[in-house]
Amino acid sequence: MAAIVKRRKERHLFAWLTLALVALYFLLPLVSATEFSLRENNGTHGLDAYRSILQQPDFRDVIMLTLRLTVISVVLSLVIMVPTVTMVHLGAKKYRRLVEFISLQPLVIPPIVLVLGVVNVMPVSWLGSADLLGFEYVVLAMPFTFRALDAGLMNLDVKTIVDAARGLGASWLTVLVRVVAPNLKSGIFGAMFLTIALVLGEFTMASLMLWNTFPTWIATVGQSDAALSVALSVASLAFAWVLLVLISFADRRRKA
Amino acid sequence: MERTSTGVELRNLRRTFGPVVALDNLNLTLQPGELIALLGPSGCGKTTALRLLAGLDQPDSGEIVVGGKDITAVPASKRNMGMVFQSYSLFPNLTAAENVAFGLRVRRVSKSERLKRAAELLELVGLGEQRDRYPHAMSGGQAQRVALARAIAVQPDVLLLDEPLSALDAKVRTQLRDEIRRLQIEVGITTLFVTHDQEEAMAIADRVGVMRAGNLEQLDLPAVLYARPATPFVASFVGTNNVLPTTVEPNGTVYVLGRALAVAAGSDELAVGQAANALLRPESVSLGHRDGGTDGVAGVVSSTSFFGSVTRLTVKLDAGNFILVDMPSVIARDFSAGAEVLARAMTNEVVIQHQEAVALVDE
Amino acid sequence: MSNLTQSTVAAGVRPSRAVRRQRAMRRARNVAGLFPFFIYTMIFFGAPTVMVVVKAFQDQKGHWTLANVAESIQTVYFDSFVESLKLSFWSASTGTIVGFAATYALLKTGNAWLRKIVQTAAGVFANTGGIPLAFMFIAALGTYGMVTQWLQKIGIDIYGGRWTLFGFSGLLIVYLYFQIPLMVIVILPALDAQKKEWREAATNLGASTRQYWLHVGGPILFAPVAGAFLLLFANAFAAYATARALTSGTLPLVPLQIGSLLSGNVIADKANLGFALGFGMIVIVAIAMSIYNVTQKRAAKWLQS
Ligand SMILES: Nc1ncnc2c1ncn2[C@@H]1O[C@H](COP(=O)(O)OP(=O)(O)OP(=O)(O)O)[C@@H](O)[C@H]1O
Ligand SMILES: [Mg+2]
Numbered sequence: 001m002a003a004i005v006k007r008r009k010e011r012h013l014f015a016w017l018t019l020a021l022v023a024l025y026f027l028l029p030l031v032s033a034t035e036f037s038l039r040e041n042n043g044t045h046g047l048d049a050y051r052s053i054l055q056q057p058d059f060r061d062v063i064m065l066t067l068r069l070t071v072i073s074v075v076l077s078l079v080i081m082v083p084t085v086t087m088v089h090l091g092a093k094k095y096r097r098l099v100e101f102i103s104l105q106p107l108v109i110p111p112i113v114l115v116l117g118v119v120n121v122m123p124v125s126w127l128g129s130a131d132l133l134g135f136e137y138v139v140l141a142m143p144f145t146f147r148a149l150d151a152g153l154m155n156l157d158v159k160t161i162v163d164a165a166r167g168l169g170a171s172w173l174t175v176l177v178r179v180v181a182p183n184l185k186s187g188i189f190g191a192m193f194l195t196i197a198l199v200l201g202e203f204t205m206a207s208l209m210l211w212n213t214f215p216t217w218i219a220t221v222g223q224s225d226a227a228l229s230v231a232l233s234v235a236s237l238a239f240a241w242v243l244l245v246l247i248s249f250a251d252r253r254r255k256a
Numbered sequence: 257m258e259r260t261s262t263g264v265e266l267r268n269l270r271r272t273f274g275p276v277v278a279l280d281n282l283n284l285t286l287q288p289g290e291l292i293a294l295l296g297p298s299g300c301g302k303t304t305a306l307r308l309l310a311g312l313d314q315p316d317s318g319e320i321v322v323g324g325k326d327i328t329a330v331p332a333s334k335r336n337m338g339m340v341f342q343s344y345s346l347f348p349n350l351t352a353a354e355n356v357a358f359g360l361r362v363r364r365v366s367k368s369e370r371l372k373r374a375a376e377l378l379e380l381v382g383l384g385e386q387r388d389r390y391p392h393a394m395s396g397g398q399a400q401r402v403a404l405a406r407a408i409a410v411q412p413d414v415l416l417l418d419e420p421l422s423a424l425d426a427k428v429r430t431q432l433r434d435e436i437r438r439l440q441i442e443v444g445i446t447t448l449f450v451t452h453d454q455e456e457a458m459a460i461a462d463r464v465g466v467m468r469a470g471n472l473e474q475l476d477l478p479a480v481l482y483a484r485p486a487t488p489f490v491a492s493f494v495g496t497n498n499v500l501p502t503t504v505e506p507n508g509t510v511y512v513l514g515r516a517l518a519v520a521a522g523s524d525e526l527a528v529g530q531a532a533n534a535l536l537r538p539e540s541v542s543l544g545h546r547d548g549g550t551d552g553v554a555g556v557v558s559s560t561s562f563f564g565s566v567t568r569l570t571v572k573l574d575a576g577n578f579i580l581v582d583m584p585s586v587i588a589r590d591f592s593a594g595a596e597v598l599a600r601a602m603t604n605e606v607v608i609q610h611q612e613a614v615a616l617v618d619e
Numbered sequence: 620m621s622n623l624t625q626s627t628v629a630a631g632v633r634p635s636r637a638v639r640r641q642r643a644m645r646r647a648r649n650v651a652g653l654f655p656f657f658i659y660t661m662i663f664f665g666a667p668t669v670m671v672v673v674k675a676f677q678d679q680k681g682h683w684t685l686a687n688v689a690e691s692i693q694t695v696y697f698d699s700f701v702e703s704l705k706l707s708f709w710s711a712s713t714g715t716i717v718g719f720a721a722t723y724a725l726l727k728t729g730n731a732w733l734r735k736i737v738q739t740a741a742g743v744f745a746n747t748g749g750i751p752l753a754f755m756f757i758a759a760l761g762t763y764g765m766v767t768q769w770l771q772k773i774g775i776d777i778y779g780g781r782w783t784l785f786g787f788s789g790l791l792i793v794y795l796y797f798q799i800p801l802m803v804i805v806i807l808p809a810l811d812a813q814k815k816e817w818r819e820a821a822t823n824l825g826a827s828t829r830q831y832w833l834h835v836g837g838p839i840l841f842a843p844v845a846g847a848f849l850l851l852f853a854n855a856f857a858a859y860a861t862a863r864a865l866t867s868g869t870l871p872l873v874p875l876q877i878g879s880l881l882s883g884n885v886i887a888d889k890a891n892l893g894f895a896l897g898f899g900m901i902v903i904v905a906i907a908m909s910i911y912n913v914t915q916k917r918a919a920k921w922l923q924s
Contacts, residue, residue, distance in 0.1 A: 036765065086655055109664075111899060113671055120667075207863075230757075233750060233754040233755060234751075244743045312819050312823065345820040347821070420840075
């Protein structure tokens with residue numbers, strides 16, 4: 001009997017050991033990068049690299065462009081997807097599978113292939129504007145926005161609620177604003193955060209369409225100043241992670 | 257399916273989970289071919305006892321003896337016991353027939369042989385037609401039948417059932433309960449059946465064991481358990497009781513609903529003059545119309561519930577407390593709500609308890 | 620509720636003409652509401668994709684030809700497909716195995732607190748890639764990386780031989796940083812759905828651990844694990860940023876080839892070759908998706924629909 005108890009404990013130990021090894025793999029690069037970004041020329045550690053981020057000449061332009069793309073993608077995503085997803089839950093249920101299928105396709109077609117098509121098919125005047133990149137980010141974000149919004153509406157029986165509200169004499173507009181939107185709130189937040197995280201990390205399309213967004217800028221900087229680029233990497237990761245952690249909290253609230 | 261049955265003995269079993277004593281000191285003997293139902297409040301250790309017997313869990317101390325051999329150290333897979341779980345235990349990737357054949361498959365019985373056996377067993381539980389269904393396409397009742405067939409397919413020495421019917425609706429429940437009993441007798445297999453439901457336990461078992469806080473309080477024939485509970489706990493746990501305050505008289509009797517009754521075995525020891533609670537079964541109370549006589553305690557019928565052949569009346573006594581009275585429905589027709597009645601005890605003896613004991617038994 | 624009304628209508632008389640017209644109109648309006656979505660995806664996703672496929676079969680003057688596709692599976696381009704497939708395969712298999720083991724271990728500990736942390740962390744790490752990821756590993760395992768130096772101190776020189784972070788195995792190690800968490804995210808619900816009763820029932824019926832996994836656990840987990848593997852495969856296959864940042868083109872991978880063709884680092888007459896490579900990628904992902912569908916369908920017969 002003692003042997004049985006011991007075996008039970010050993011298996012537990014093995015589980016913790018496995019997890020510890022995996023955790024080590026994930027933490028080491030993180031720690032290394034942080035340490036590296038804090039190294040200073042004289043062999044000490046400090047925040048020099050982080051301070052110099054703000055002094056980069058093109059820093060302002062890069063941030064402005066990135067913010068601009070973020071706003072475009074987030075707003076456009078919601079404008080296109082909220083009515084669409086609401087619609088497939090209300091009147092056009094038949095089309096839900098089709099819309100879902102289309103929304104998930106950007107996971108199937110690699111961005112590198114998409115950008116190849118984009119630079120060849122789009123009119124030159126459009127290619128001259130960075131906004132096109134934002135329009136494409138809406139597409140790249142579609143699988144996530146669809147899922148977040150779809151899950152938000154799936155949980156409650158929208159049809160019944162809307163019928164009830166209409167039965168009480170509410171107009172369509174009232175229904176959308178008063179009934180659908182509040183129920184979509186967490187879904188909308190989830191979609192927004194995911195879109196922001198995507199824009200702040202997207203490299204493939206931005207670099208091949210030759211726009212200097214935050215991710216492509218880090219790559220350029222990296223060619224001249226290693227410590228600075230690592231500091232930028234750490235900072236951008238930290239920022240993206242804060243966003244993603246917020247998403248997971250929004251998710252949890254929705255489930256609760 | 258001619259075979260000899262095996263006896264089972266649990267000796268001084270103890271199992272604790274940290275500070276929780278799931279089993280304190282459990283002793284239980286099953287005769288070969290016997291069906292014992294284990295009854296008890298939630299958390300009293302029924303499932304734990306079953307799992308120890310099956311080998312799915314190990315006792316801190318004590319022995320498990322099956323067919324005269326100590327199997328305490330034998331791993332679960334070698335114990336040859338069939339177990340039916342409360343629910344969700346069918347393998348979802350296997351059809352009904354494949355589920356039933358599973359035990360034979362791991363025993364390396366040939367495919368044709370085991371499918372034949374599975375078909376027979378499914379026939380036996382009335383599911384001959386469903387053999388190629390997957391579990392998700394079966395009703396709860398059907399799934400439990402398959403689980404039962406699967407458990408007996410390996411010709412186990414002992415059959416273990418852990419509340420196998422609790423997820424089913426009332427009708428399927430009684431039906432399947434009777435089927436389990438029929439099968440058990442037919443196969444002659446020693447069986448331990450765990451349940452919450454006293455009616456179920458009484459109906460199905462040769463003997464019923466009542467557990468409390470990790471110990472067996474009483475193990476007896478259903479009728480004996482009901483009529484002569486060995487402890488106040490059993491008395492109050494089994495069946496419905498009216499709890500009536502009374503006092504112990506100098507001659508050792510108690511007055512209950514207008515009658516002097518002897519104190520039954522299994523009562524608490526109480527001194528003369530001490531206040532006590534008498535536990536009186538609803539069917540041990542008779543009612544008469546108030547204008548018909550003077551015997552008994554006056555009250556008013558406040559409501560009636562019809563249970564088919566029996567009707568249960570709730571009577572508000574003039575003292576302010578309520579009692580339940582069961583009587584054949586044909587008679588109950590004379591007493592509608594609002595009728596003024598006299599209630600009277602119908603038995604010769606009654607179980608009494610310390611007045612504070614009642615609090616212990618609420619489920 | 621709507622079912623009820625529908626069946627009552629079906630059982631009764633045909634709805635009046637006015638009602639039918641009203642319904643048809645409402646249906647038309649509902650579909651019309653989806654137009655912005657359809658048009659948007661057509662312009663910004665459908666058109667570029669179709670463009671890649673069409674141009675893969677045209678020369679620069681617009682004549683139909685198979686030359687691009689033929690060239691895309693020859694010489695250095697063939698090698699890059701092989702290399703890409705190898706990298707995707709190995710990073711997906713390793714990611715599947717390690718991610719599965721980690722998830723299994725996580726559930727084995729039964730620690731709810733740890734579970735929450737791992738779930739959140741997996742969501743975060745799975746979305747890490749590109750330049751920041753590359754720099755993180757350079758800081759750890761690069762020539763002057765922290766881990767490299769630690770290892771040197773205890774007498775292990777990982778750069779002593781021919782190994783480099785910027786080669787195939789280096790990239791593999793880096794890819795696992797997003798592959799393992801992706802596996803954890805995908806497989807956790809499937810492992811969660813495993814019922815303790817199945818295992819106990821099997822043991823009770825005399826099955827050994829091996830037999831349980833062979834007949835029950837394995838078949839049940841096959842579809843989710845195969846699905847996860849293919850997802851990881853497609854994920855690695857499409858990855859461009861991380862590979863580009865780490866290898867700066869020294870490793871021939873299809874996305875990198877397309878990238879360099881696109882940024883015009885190559886002679887002009889090869890312009891349409893990029894489309895052929897893109898088309899090749901689409902074909903390979905499509906094959907992976909078909910296998911995915913087959914594996915899921917196999918499971919569907921016993922899965923609750
Ligand atoms: N794995 C476990 N870990 C910790 N405590 C446990 C475990 N299994 C059982 N217990 C505790 O042991 C006691 C007995 O549990 P058991 O499951 O045997 O009760 P039961 O009589 O079957 O109850 P029920 O009728 O509700 O099924 C309970 O207090 C329970 O909380
Ligand atoms: Mg139990």
